Amino acid sequence: MFNAIVSADTLQATLDSVSVLVDECKIHLEEDGLEIRAVDPANVGMVDLRLDAAAFESYETDGGLIGVNLSRLEDIAGMADAGQPVHLDLDEETRKLHISIDGLEYTLALIDPDSIRQEPDLPDLDLSANIVIEGKDIDRSVTAADMVSDHIALGVDATEELFYVDAEGDTDDVHLELTRDDLIDLTPGDAHSLFSLDYLKNMNKAIPKDAEVEMELGEEFPVKMHFSFAEGQGRVTYMLAPRIQSE
Amino acid sequence: MFNAIVSADTLQATLDSVSVLVDECKIHLEEDGLEIRAVDPANVGMVDLRLDAAAFESYETDGGLIGVNLSRLEDIAGMADAGQPVHLDLDEETRKLHISIDGLEYTLALIDPDSIRQEPDLPDLDLSANIVIEGKDIDRSVTAADMVSDHIALGVDATEELFYVDAEGDTDDVHLELTRDDLIDLTPGDAHSLFSLDYLKNMNKAIPKDAEVEMELGEEFPVKMHFSFAEGQGRVTYMLAPRIQSE
Amino acid sequence: MFNAIVSADTLQATLDSVSVLVDECKIHLEEDGLEIRAVDPANVGMVDLRLDAAAFESYETDGGLIGVNLSRLEDIAGMADAGQPVHLDLDEETRKLHISIDGLEYTLALIDPDSIRQEPDLPDLDLSANIVIEGKDIDRSVTAADMVSDHIALGVDATEELFYVDAEGDTDDVHLELTRDDLIDLTPGDAHSLFSLDYLKNMNKAIPKDAEVEMELGEEFPVKMHFSFAEGQGRVTYMLAPRIQSE
Numbered sequence: 001m002f003n004a005i006v007s008a009d010t011l012q013a014t015l016d017s018v019s020v021l022v023d024e025c026k027i028h029l030e031e032d033g034l035e036i037r038a039v040d041p042a043n044v045g046m047v048d049l050r051l052d053a054a055a056f057e058s059y060e061t062d063g064g065l066i067g068v069n070l071s072r073l074e075d076i077a078g079m080a081d082a083g084q085p086v087h088l089d090l091d092e093e094t095r096k097l098h099i100s101i102d103g104l105e106y107t108l109a110l111i112d113p114d115s116i117r118q119e120p121d122l123p124d125l126d127l128s129a130n131i132v133i134e135g136k137d138i139d140r141s142v143t144a145a146d147m148v149s150d151h152i153a154l155g156v157d158a159t160e161e162l163f164y165v166d167a168e169g170d171t172d173d174v175h176l177e178l179t180r181d182d183l184i185d186l187t188p189g190d191a192h193s194l195f196s197l198d199y200l201k202n203m204n205k206a207i208p209k210d211a212e213v214e215m216e217l218g219e220e221f222p223v224k225m226h227f228s229f230a231e232g233q234g235r236v237t238y239m240l241a242p243r244i245q246s247e
Numbered sequence: 248m249f250n251a252i253v254s255a256d257t258l259q260a261t262l263d264s265v266s267v268l269v270d271e272c273k274i275h276l277e278e279d280g281l282e283i284r285a286v287d288p289a290n291v292g293m294v295d296l297r298l299d300a301a302a303f304e305s306y307e308t309d310g311g312l313i314g315v316n317l318s319r320l321e322d323i324a325g326m327a328d329a330g331q332p333v334h335l336d337l338d339e340e341t342r343k344l345h346i347s348i349d350g351l352e353y354t355l356a357l358i359d360p361d362s363i364r365q366e367p368d369l370p371d372l373d374l375s376a377n378i379v380i381e382g383k384d385i386d387r388s389v390t391a392a393d394m395v396s397d398h399i400a401l402g403v404d405a406t407e408e409l410f411y412v413d414a415e416g417d418t419d420d421v422h423l424e425l426t427r428d429d430l431i432d433l434t435p436g437d438a439h440s441l442f443s444l445d446y447l448k449n450m451n452k453a454i455p456k457d458a459e460v461e462m463e464l465g466e467e468f469p470v471k472m473h474f475s476f477a478e479g480q481g482r483v484t485y486m487l488a489p490r491i492q493s494e
Numbered sequence: 495m496f497n498a499i500v501s502a503d504t505l506q507a508t509l510d511s512v513s514v515l516v517d518e519c520k521i522h523l524e525e526d527g528l529e530i531r532a533v534d535p536a537n538v539g540m541v542d543l544r545l546d547a548a549a550f551e552s553y554e555t556d557g558g559l560i561g562v563n564l565s566r567l568e569d570i571a572g573m574a575d576a577g578q579p580v581h582l583d584l585d586e587e588t589r590k591l592h593i594s595i596d597g598l599e600y601t602l603a604l605i606d607p608d609s610i611r612q613e614p615d616l617p618d619l620d621l622s623a624n625i626v627i628e629g630k631d632i633d634r635s636v637t638a639a640d641m642v643s644d645h646i647a648l649g650v651d652a653t654e655e656l657f658y659v660d661a662e663g664d665t666d667d668v669h670l671e672l673t674r675d676d677l678i679d680l681t682p683g684d685a686h687s688l689f690s691l692d693y694l695k696n697m698n699k700a701i702p703k704d705a706e707v708e709m710e711l712g713e714e715f716p717v718k719m720h721f722s723f724a725e726g727q728g729r730v731t732y733m734l735a736p737r738i739q740s741e
Contacts, residue, residue: 072419105421105424350670351669352671
């Protein structure tokens with residue numbers, strides 16, 4: 001059983017955070033909220049999302065697991081105005097999700113969860129540096145790096161106490177330094193890793209420009225990014241594997 | 248002789264209502280206003296439009312019939328700002344229409360009316376149900392149906408006193424019910440017909456979202472939609488033939 | 495040595511005025527400002543631009559000549575908000591331009607000026623007519639002419655004291671007349687020349703709609719257009735060669 005009402009923008013933010021990595025996903029219906037974990041086909045980017053029951057106008061479930069086509073569900077949510085309530089009602093017999101928006105009822109065929117790529121376990125990593133950065137600064141970094149390269153290096157200089165972004169193209173380079181003053185927080189530790197820009201660009205699309213993003217970084221290690229949405233009642237963690245740097 | 252001044256948005260609304268079905272049309276210049284009737288090449292959708300002389304800032308004619316390329320005339324009208332007056336002056340000798348917008352003069356070659364597809368007669372139909380619906384609800388119905396199917400069923404349930412929209416896709420379905428309270432008016436009578444969504448999508452583009460649209464419906468019969476524009480001085484009727492439903 | 499700070503919109507306007515004609519250009523770094531002259535590959539359109547040192551927040555140079563890729567530099571300037579300062583610093587050793595925008599540093603490889611098409615000398619022409627016209631009227635003329643033709647005739651009728659625009663298509667024509675009252679100024683003299691619309695459309699893109707454009711015209715002669723930007727501290731001259739009119 002799953003019967004819930006959620007505002008269209010909260011639903012949209014939830015779906016967007018996952019659809020930047022995968023087309024389909026499993027949604028765990030837990031008593032205290034939704035949980036989604038997914039990894040892209042190349043095993044490079046992972047997402048772990050949680051949306052508390054408190055983020056819903058009403059939320060009832062006795063547990064369960066459903067598989068959904070994300071772009072289809074995003075299209076449906078897009079039919080609603082931003083604050084409009086979206087009613088979700090699972091028909092367990094037919095394995096269909098009934099989605100109602102102000103008199104309009106959409107019947108969505110669910111996907112067999114067993115047919116969806118296995119969910120990843122995001123590993124605990126002992127990462128040396130930790131910063132808190134505004135979403136708009138991630139956006140600037142990614143947009144600038146994209147002008148010169150397919151890769152982007154993220155790092156922390158523990159001595160100088162600054163976070164930096166590097167992108168090297170064939171002829172042009174981009175470099176950004178953010179000091180402790182430019183950041184919301186900085187826990188220094190030497191860190192430097194190279195990432196595929198495509199993945200970071202996709203994750204950036206789902207990060208609100210005004211979000212406070214906690215970023216954990218290491219030496220040739222994955223980066224983890226944590227941010228919240230839906231007034232703190234939704235939380236997303238992205239993990240992105242590094243590229244091997246040629247010497 | 249035809250010499251008239253009309254605001255650009257009234258002209259644009261007139262042209263848009265017809266161009267969703269055909270590329271060229273005949274315009275009847277009557278003493279009390281303009282009349283346009285047209286049918287698409289497949290004989291599925293028809294339009295009957297009337298724009299009263301009172302909708303013009305000035306209007307003079309001794310009658311006549313001209314043929315125009317609609318997209319060309321729409322482009323010209325698009326050069327004007329919304330409320331700006333557009334001056335139309337027919338040169339009967341050269342069969343050209345002189346269109347002036349604030350000092351800019353465009354000379355449009357007319358099309359021989361005999362070369363344009365024959366005008367339809369919209370039949371009188373004794374349709375069982377009649378509703379009055381807001382343009383924005385037609386828009387919602389068409390947009391939602393388009394997510395799952397190429398067809399859309401429109402119907403009225405006389406017992407329940409409601410208007411409904413149905414679209415069935417391979418896996419997903421869309422259903423919308425509007426009760427008497429959701430509608431502006433309802434004259435019940437059982438009705439149910441299936442239509443090509445492409446045609447209804449095109450007609451929907453020309454229906455103002457805030458228009459009150461009178462819809463006449465029957466059992467496997469055409470649908471007729473009536474609405475007005477230009478503060479009631481322009482009136483459009485669309486008629487759309489049903490698709491045969493396979494059992 | 496070249497070290498300067500300029501607002502992003504002034505930089506953008508400078509680059510846009512030149513990039514409508516060429517992809518790469520030479521920039522002369524003079525003590526009292528920048529100078530750019532360029533001609534398109536077909537030798538039909540020329541631009542002569544000057545941006546005074548006073549248009550910069552700070553400006554220091556001991557002279558020099560650099561070659562730049564315009565679209566690349568426009569992309570970088572586009573990273574800044576409209577009024578945001580852009581810091582330009584030339585590294586003469588590496589022939590790279592360091593561009594800083596609020597902590598973001600972009601290193602742009604310059605182009606060898608010798609590899610860029612030679613700069614034109616805009617000839618002094620004794621043109622018979624001179625008008626001053628609003629940028630938005632050039633925009634209207636070009637947009638309307640583009641609906642019917644690839645060419646546009648610009649002329650002045652000395653007797654009637656009016657400026658006119660003519661475009662003749664296969665079936666339709668466009669004609670615009672602006673009297674002394676419609677113009678900012680008019681120094682009459684008979685003039686009539688035919689131009690390629692593509693070039694004028696491109697130049698029009700860079701002319702602010704609210705600019706006062708001085709236009710010099712002759713009989714089958716080039717047209718010159720002068721306008722200023724950056725509160726008068728930047729000045730652009732376009733010269734466009736006429737097309738030979740077939741009799």
